[in-house]
Amino acid sequence: MAIKQTIIRGGLESLYFSGAHIVFRPFVGGVGAILTLHHVRPPRPDRFQPNRSLEVTPQFLARLVRGLRRSGLEFIGLDEMHRRMVERDFKRRFVCLTFDDAYRDTLRWAYPVLKDAAVPFAIYVPTSFPDRLGELWWLALEAVIARNNRIGLAIDGRDRKFDCGTVVEKKTLYHELYWWLRQRSTEAEMRDIVRRLAAFYQVDVAAFCAELCMDWNELAQLAADPLVTIGAHTVNHPILRRLPKDAARSEMDLSRSVIEAALGAGPVHLCYPFGDRAASAAREFQLAAELGFKTAVTTRPGVLFAAHRQCTTALPRIAVNGDYQRLRYLRVLLSGAATALSNGFRRVDAA
Ligand SMILES: [Zn+2]
Secondary structure, three states: OOOOHHHHHHHHHHHHHHOOHHHHHHOOOEEEEEEEEEEOOOOOOOOOOOOOHHHHHHHHHHHHHHHHHHHHOOOHHHHHHHHHHOOOOOOOOEEEEEEEEHHHHHHHHHHHHHHHHOOEEEEOOOOOOOOOOOOOOOHHHHHHHHHOOEEEEOOOOOOEEOOOOOOHHHHHHHHHHHHHOOOOHHHHHHHHHHHHHHHHHOOHHHHHHHHEEHHHHHHHHHHHOOEEEEEEEEOOOOHHHHHHHHHHHHHHHHHHHHHHHHHHOOOOOOEEOOOOOOOEEEEEHHHHHHHOOOEEEEEEEEEEEEHHHHHOOOOOEEEEOHHHOOOHHHHHHHOOOHHHHHHHOOOOOOO
8 A cells, every 4th residue: 555644644745845855865865766556547536435546547647757757767677677776786766667456457548658658667466366366355345335325344243333424434434444354363354254245235346356457368468568577466465464474475476377377477576465564574575585586565665775685575665646646746755755754764674
């Protein structure tokens, strides 16, 4: 998920207007950055869009590309990023674009913009999505809340009822249930709760995958373009940290084999699902390194420093947040000032 909105709301405007990021720049600016994107598509009118921060418009993506190029940043692919890190080739600050989850809108809306501008980019594929076995449980939860005014759920053995008739109630409930689900002790327990909830309120969990995610033919189309790097994103998109170690390792390893079988080349770059501290940490970073991935990315916020060459399977990224589709917000994030503040000025965070 994105950087905590509180940090952005509390810090970004003031950082921008105070010019603090210019003062910080030599210290925190780093050698480059990796950006996280999810959906790229035209805006939708619905007022209840709890995952709105995960999407930007094609127009914003085009402006982003132009704006970053004008600022002197060079767009490079993940292989080149890895080479520069390892060889300490930091002549020019660089930026890598990464798209998580292999949504169909990456092909339909992002690809034409990036192809036109000759911008390399990576797509991280959870293989169960093109295999049509994926559970986009966060969207099933959104649909249940969107379509009902009141929902019931057993929480800690007690039957609870929640009002969700208004947009505000829906947003609050979504946020609470999302994080409650994320905190279940096992992946199986969390998925079972969502499955039962979806079945009861007649939401088809499997439908999101077929509707929103690319199939293997669509992915092959993109993979054939030298601009595109296909990366691994596990098989089932689980919270790796709450899986037993062997299961976490298989999720990473198997997804690589499946992609190799489907597209002809095994990925050397990995993305941890959800990618925050609660979802992936030292054990996962170690596993990815042992499995031979050249790089692996988190969603911990930050720019890249030369020191990240010591831990290329624990790289931070900067989320392009759909709630803040203005270039100046992104410039502040890329300056490293906002993320340095939220990281307590710690540059490398691989624990
Ligand atoms: Zn993902």
